[in-house]
């Protein structure tokens with residue numbers, strides 16, 4: 001959960017990436033408010049599907065974000081802005097009729113090695129019957145500053161509108177914000193997730209090196225993923241887990257879907273990142289391709 005050490009190289013890479021994207025945005029003739037036409041690159045409207053979130057109270061935030069907003073550079077689609085105005089983007093790949101797999105490389109800013117897994121997923125061949133929705137980072141401000149929280153000092157992984165509770169205050173590591181889904185990054189993801197209704201949602205963190213156990217299909221997928229990546233299935237503890245992104249994601253999945261957190265170790269080699277990318281595709285194909 002709390003990453004060890006700063007990774008200057010990674011920071012520089014993220015910063016340069018942000019500059020490139022920002023530059024492309026500035027150069028693009030598109031208005032940020034352009035709503036792209038349905039059936040091209042915007043997510044399709046989907047009928048409401050039964051959620052598996054029995055008993056979990058979901059409160060819809062008073063969202064100010066309209067998602068998705070539109071293409072900004074190449075295949076990167078803008079779906080919101082960070083507190084400091086950095087673009088929040090996703091890339092969509094594969095079969096538009098396939099099972100929808102949403103992968104978020106980083107939500108805690110100083111836990112950013114999952115971004116390289118997303119980068120592999122942007123290059124690997126997508127198996128038939130799958131559609132990838134790739135978000136390199138939901139917290140670019142935190143990545144740039146190499147801090148856990150967003151630029152308002154809020155732990156985004158305690159700010160989601162499911163089982164939210166007030167935690168701490170500004171300066172505390174788990175500060176959950178002034179209200180549920182108070183942060184623009186949270187609002188953007190809530191809108192996007194409700195639009196996608198993914199079958200599988202994966203969130204990368206560091207550096208507990210484990211996946212917490214679960215029952216049902218979620219438990220089986222976690223075990224398979226752990227075997228493929230040599231990650232042990234062990235309880236994650238030490239925090240107060242209210243308003244977390246993974247809890248929220250399990251309330252917006254398509255029927256039969258699930259979402260969970262993957263705690264990487266303190267470092268991740270390129271070879272390991274590739275292994276994780278391949279594991280995402282393998283479990284997605286095994287459990288969600290009919």
Ligand SMILES: [Zn+2]
Pocket residue numbers: 001002108111205206
């Ligand atoms: Zn974390």
